[in-house]
Amino acid sequence: MNRRWSPLLTTKTYTVQEAMDILGMSKRDLVEASGLNCNTVKRILSNDPEEFNTRLETAILIAEALGLTIHEIKWPRDITRVGRPPHTGCPITTVTKTITITRVVEIKVPVCPTCRLELPLTGVCDTCS
Template identity: 35%
Template sequence: MATFSSVTGQHVLQAIAEYDQRGGDAFLDVYGFGPTPGYALVHEGRTYDARALLAVAHRFATGRLATPEEFQSGGMDGVVTILRRRGFMVTEPAVALREAPGRASHTRTATPRATRTTRTTRSTAEVPPPICPTCSMTLPATGICDDCG
């Protein structure tokens, strides 16, 4: 099971550069991923397959590619959360709103969180503790989640 705590925004940018160099279809084919409809990372006006980018960013961070099967347990919600925490905008497909029985349902487009456009330097006191991207628990000083490994 892949943990993504070591993936930084720089690793994601490296994956984006490779995606641009190879082209979308070739990038997905090389790494064994199919397209993930509705979930796209948006960077500088271009869209990228969010799941495949995160897997390749994991390879840049750890030397090991996260496989498509490793995303089954966390699903796309985990991918979206991780990429947004790294400062990227990720779109999601329309979500059906639950209505009371007997009423018609409507759909809406999930609004992505705002992206950071500038980076600011934080003092040590302002830095939040590291969080495990898999289970959202605070990581110990070792940086390795006690629950997820």
């Protein structure tokens, strides 16, 4: 959801259901937009404080689907980092919104100008000298 065109006010906090009603989203729309399993969305929408706490990753997926931040939503339970990853209904290999960062560092190694072999720490080529 594009925050720029959202009818939701960012100065107010909403329950997930209130935000869905304002945006005209159904439960199915939220499931598709967030990528979460239908049962996970039902649990969040139940607003039952006796249920388990909402995991941070799940809260982020729902908030992004609504075009809000997690701080702009009234969560029925605490948000936690402990527990299983969000149940998306997808095999773990097809979960979206996962970023892998590979850092490649190029190290310049001194080489002998004659034989082009890597120089030892002494800086003198053992082959040519």
